[in-house]
Amino acid sequence: MGGFDAGRLDRIAGWMQSYVDQRRLAGCAALIVQGGQEVCYHQAYHRDVESRRPWERDTVARIYSMTKPVTSLALMTLVEEGLFHLDAPVSDFIPAFSDMTCLVPGATAADQVEPCAPPTLHQLLTHTSGLSYAFNPGVLGGLMGEHKVEFRPNQSGLAPMCDMLAELPLAFQPGSRWEYSVGIDVIGRVIEVVTGQTLEEVFVERIFDPLGMDETRFSVPAAARDRFAACYTPMAEGALPWARSKRAAIPCA
Template structure:
């Protein structure tokens, strides 16, 4: 395990400030820890442009899909108790998924379907279930957008949303392809059914309280409301547009203000993208992943989660969807991506890095080889707007001695 060159670490602060000065990000922060010790923290810019409030270390941010590793880990704590096996069909828990259909190969219309088996828990966890997102291309993405199946904080609860989703066809036969999806939102509902508790109650009991993550919740904690960041987009359309999208005249157009956000009082607990929290809270989670479970989950289970669960790299499974990470050189485990080949991924790193990001451009990775936890927070949707993630990885690895 190498150390860090202090002068080279300072490049991170310069890079962050340049993003703020170019109005790419309103504000941002980065936190690095190695061997359990903090080696770098920087912050820059504003958490709320109109109010002129600075981005600070205790700023509360939407972490969107960085919720997925939390949900996945909680499900695995239940699996450790022998309550189910990962090859169990989701219909065992959610009967609405019992009679499924999927689009035929090459389908251009939503009515071009054939019967198929319900996806398994493992397929939901690894994005091989046949589910999709409303912003993905293809007939299913279009159907989801038409029916507003988005699992947003402002929508009705998990149960009716999962029932509405189950009434649609799958994008492909489960297990045959990889497509980024709401599968882990469905896993969140499975957790509720298995435990008889709300998803947040399970998270608090099994993860947040044991780790001291007291400011990470589905709704902004009342005591933290004055620290909640605003969220922006450079796009002319809705911020959750990916792929070909036109940029608007204002690169920091407000799409979710801190004072009227649905995250102040969420009505849907999205296991795929619903948490808000602080950067220090999330470091507690990544350090638990890095150090073997901290008594929350068994180290062998954690090692199993952080392995590649696909036949090869994500790109080999024909995805047509958006994802929070490169698809070449990357596999996928349970709850996050696994680095298989840094050269193929075109970004430095150790084989076995475990990582994922969120739609508002947040990002984390855990490097077991270098004993490193790295977390980046900002609030800009979509995360495909700028190449901040590979740039940050290059800066961090370039600073190592």
């Protein structure tokens, strides 16, 4: 097994089963491949608890924020082609970001701002852009929640959402610190602008099709729906540890 300790690999199954037994997960699977050869695989419990359908090798599951590395890879293929560099300001691609402001240190209100440079592509990729998430604490997180700048699949799309985002101040001067953010959602829009394609078209053409990932999409392919794992979410203390979630999810893998 080329560098892997069999005893340590065996621990993975026990760890996964403990999460199921504690009802922290409804079901799960883990696969390790080295040099094109499978080293370890284990699956635990159900992909759908109510129907008791087991988790299997071909189960289709949501990947949520693991879409971020896919988006980052797509951008880097364009960088590799010499179409732009990572120090380019995002305003070169999305003009709405041209005249930016950011909150002053210690700001407690949206009008406590100062001028700042637009974030660069590198800063967007590394969560140092000054952007945030609606669920993050702080003034900007609150503003994003208030204006529903959340980049959800049932919202208006990347272009109008980025324009709405650009109307808000940044949480801090770009490059000055780190905060988990929608920066890579904005990168998705940059990719669309540069290629003239939708983000999914770029993913399929540049990444998924070449890798044979024909069931990784922004919506579940019809042929995979009977293998799609139910999604569960934590409930309030005192209730069941998880319950079926109604939240949409993109893409799946």
